[in-house]
Amino acid sequence: MKAFIVGLGQIGMGYDFKEDYHVSCLTHLNAILAHDGYELVGGFDVSLERRNMFESKSKVKCFADLFEGLTKTSPDFVIISTPTETHFEILKTILKLKTVKAILCEKPVSYDDEEATHMVDLCQKNNVKLFVNYQRFYLPSSDVIKKKLFPSNSEIEFLKGVCWYSKGLIHNGSHFINLLESWLGNLESIESIVAHNYWSEEDTEPDALFSFKKGNVFFISSRESDFTHYSIELVTSEGKLSYKNGGDEIYWQSKVSDPIFPGYTILSKNMEPIESNSLKSQYFVLDKISKFIGNDNSIAVCEAFSTLNMIRILRKLKVEK
Structure with missing residues (x-):
């Protein structure tokens, strides 16, 4: 092209x-x-x-x-x-x-x-x-993470998480809302707990509970003026995902039987790394779009119409803050 x-x-x-x-x-x-x-x-x-x-x-x-x-x-x-x-x-x-x-x-x-x-x-x-x-949506790691969170042979009964973000909920927090929607289904509602404007009067930065189709995630804002901080931690009935430094470091921990206390289950000490490939993030964006346009319907892309619901909810939150 x-x-x-x-x-x-x-x-x-x-x-x-x-x-x-x-x-x-x-x-x-x-x-x-x-x-x-x-x-x-x-x-x-x-x-x-x-x-x-x-x-x-x-x-x-x-x-x-x-x-x-x-x-x-x-x-x-x-x-x-x-x-x-x-x-x-x-x-x-x-x-x-x-x-x-x-x-x-x-x-x-x-x-x-x-x-x-x-x-x-x-x-x-x-x-x-x-x-x-x-761009995080298009990374190969995002597909791997979804399979870890929802393995085909297991029923997920519980999922809850925390996301740290900075530099505005719309400007940068929307990256993680989009990513979580790709894993957990559509964003259904936001319940603001505490409103902040650390970065800009034009972009709210609340501490809030985000309800997705398959789980709830607490979003907590930090101050970009101090340092950049983006991370996601998701705990499920099957294990724990650690998505650190904006996705540069990603680990999965499965649940295992406690070797000391019979009958108890703990997280494995083995933190399984998931390769991020973040250094070539824009290449993967172009690659998936190229394949999608070439009629590969198995390729997941982020089309603008799929983000309209998120924009509508975020705008409503901004107006009501």
Whole structure:
């Protein structure tokens, strides 16, 4: 697919600009350069410095005018990696181009559920697939974790968890809501316990009980100004998942018979590691989208329509805070 990147900030290009794309794919630029299924045809950014950086690494033209760039390159696949409040207008510009088959948008698609719904509807009317870049969802480790949590030969009778997050519930906490939805089913409700605004007045950071279809998880906010802290701990009737440092370290502990006290069950001291592959996160996003578009229906992807319920609930929580 002919790919075009809109927005060349940290996730677009910055995080691993100096790294070899064969080693690190933390950004859209490196991921496209590394993946054989995509041909980079152009980029757009308002910053001259970033445009020059993009061209120096990719040897591909970067444009100061978005519509000009799109019409001159005729991409099939466009990535939107700009601030959330710009997504809607950029999407409308992209949809003027009839060659586009799919769009990957940074999370969240919108802060507003009505606007997000409108974006989904516009893409459907134009026969364009709209995906969301919740990158942890696409990692192979997420599929392994789901099988650990819900093994086919066991009935899960109990599941409860804790998630630590920072830098806003919508901005960053939504990463973990999306991930938990992929494991535990749809988010059904949120019960706020204590409201905070450590990071921004525009994004609430509550300590709250999140009820998913298959279990409850307490979300607790920490202060991004102190340090970044993202982790999930899930306890089930079959064992315990430890998802540390945003998913860079993942362990599973199964339940075993207590070797000292007969009749008791404990967690195994053996912490089984699950490979995260987080250094190539954006590569796996592109890889799954490529296979999905190629009609592999067994591939799980995050399409924008599947996030509308989450956006609606989070917006309601923000209004009521």
